[in-house]
Amino acid sequence: MLALAAGLSLFTACGSSDVSRELGAQCQAKRDCDERCLSGEDFPSGMCTLSCETDQDCPTLSRCIDAEGGVCLYRCQVPADCEFLGTGWNCLAQERREVAGEEVLVCIGG
Amino acid sequence: MHRWLSLCAFGLLISSSALAQAEDVLASEASSEQPVPQPDARDSQEIGVVVGMALGGAVSPGGLAVDGRYLYRLSELDWLETAASFSLGSGAAECFHDRASEFVCDHGLLDGFAAEGSIGIRRYFAGQKEFRPFLRGGVGLRLLSFSGDDVLGAAVPFLLGGGVRAEVANRVLVVAEATLRGGPSLLNKSLGLEPYVSLSIGAGVEFTLE
Numbered sequence: 001m002l003a004l005a006a007g008l009s010l011f012t013a014c015g016s017s018d019v020s021r022e023l024g025a026q027c028q029a030k031r032d033c034d035e036r037c038l039s040g041e042d043f044p045s046g047m048c049t050l051s052c053e054t055d056q057d058c059p060t061l062s063r064c065i066d067a068e069g070g071v072c073l074y075r076c077q078v079p080a081d082c083e084f085l086g087t088g089w090n091c092l093a094q095e096r097r098e099v100a101g102e103e104v105l106v107c108i109g110g
Numbered sequence: 111m112h113r114w115l116s117l118c119a120f121g122l123l124i125s126s127s128a129l130a131q132a133e134d135v136l137a138s139e140a141s142s143e144q145p146v147p148q149p150d151a152r153d154s155q156e157i158g159v160v161v162g163m164a165l166g167g168a169v170s171p172g173g174l175a176v177d178g179r180y181l182y183r184l185s186e187l188d189w190l191e192t193a194a195s196f197s198l199g200s201g202a203a204e205c206f207h208d209r210a211s212e213f214v215c216d217h218g219l220l221d222g223f224a225a226e227g228s229i230g231i232r233r234y235f236a237g238q239k240e241f242r243p244f245l246r247g248g249v250g251l252r253l254l255s256f257s258g259d260d261v262l263g264a265a266v267p268f269l270l271g272g273g274v275r276a277e278v279a280n281r282v283l284v285v286a287e288a289t290l291r292g293g294p295s296l297l298n299k300s301l302g303l304e305p306y307v308s309l310s311i312g313a314g315v316e317f318t319l320e
Contacts, residue, residue, distance in 0.1 A: 020216065025206035032206065048206065086209050 023049055023059050023072055024085070038068060042109040044088030049073065054098040063104050064097040073106035082107035155319040156181040156189075160285065162312020164197040164224075168304070169215050169261070169297055171222025171254055173199025175310045187234050191246060195226040197310070203258035205299070213300045217256060224308075226252035230269055240276045246289070247271075252306070254295060263297030265306035281318040287311075 019025055020034075025048040027037035033048030049071045050057065052064035058072035065073050076082050076091035083089070090110045093103040159178050166172030179193035199222050205215040230248015237243050252265040273287025288311045295306035 019206070019208050021204065021206040024209065026209060026211060027207070034203075045209070045211075084209055 044109045066095040066097040070097045076105050076107050153318050154183040156316050158316030160312040160314030164310040165219045166308045167219050170306050170308045171224040173197045173220045189232045191230050191232045193228050197224045201257040205259040223255045226250045243274045245272045265295035267291035267293035283316045286313045
């Protein structure tokens, strides 16, 4: 029975990824996401994300940026870190929501 | 007068001969109707219900599992088992388009709804005291639904499981069991052919019918 459970866990684990309805999925409208859908030139193909006030409000691998009223975006160090989001995404400095004037590198269109 | 007596005597002779023949026929028919040893006909059918938990994930529904079954004895050890099974889980939306525009579902272990009809064989093994273990194998047709994502589909899972049961009262047995389901499923929303896997664990009661 343990072998069966292990096999099931392995199977379900194969379905996970860093992109989810919470953060990162492509979207056209809010219904495509858990909370909100960002669209426009800054978010090519649309991107699901969460509203935030601090970094603690965001999933791992993301930061709270002072844009669109405070949203979580994937953090990065070089443009290659954003390639998984598709074409049109870059790694650019953006102002943090919780610390005015302080910037952090995140994935955003540009 | 003598002729009438002779005729009556002949008639009696014929009648007695016919009666004797009829008795022989009845006797032979009666002997052919002797009870043939059968598996205890009183215990040849059972019904039962099991409640438990089904664990799915991805595009395999899980949740509260309810299973009603009918069993018919085929031999001393083997029973034909037919069942109607349901699993009821969360209807939360968990599907999305990934960055390659592919529609993927990442449902939890207890999401979705499923209804299934199945048929299979249950085989009993020697147990200890009143406990009797069994294994089962079979095949089902399972309808799948994830309402939050408008995902619908069907699966043809093969069932493999086992359990143990014990008689707790006259014609009343309690059962604990686990069943693994696996097979292909076909889903809408561009998901197409996907593997179906779920594990259900439960306990219930079965009744021997007259």
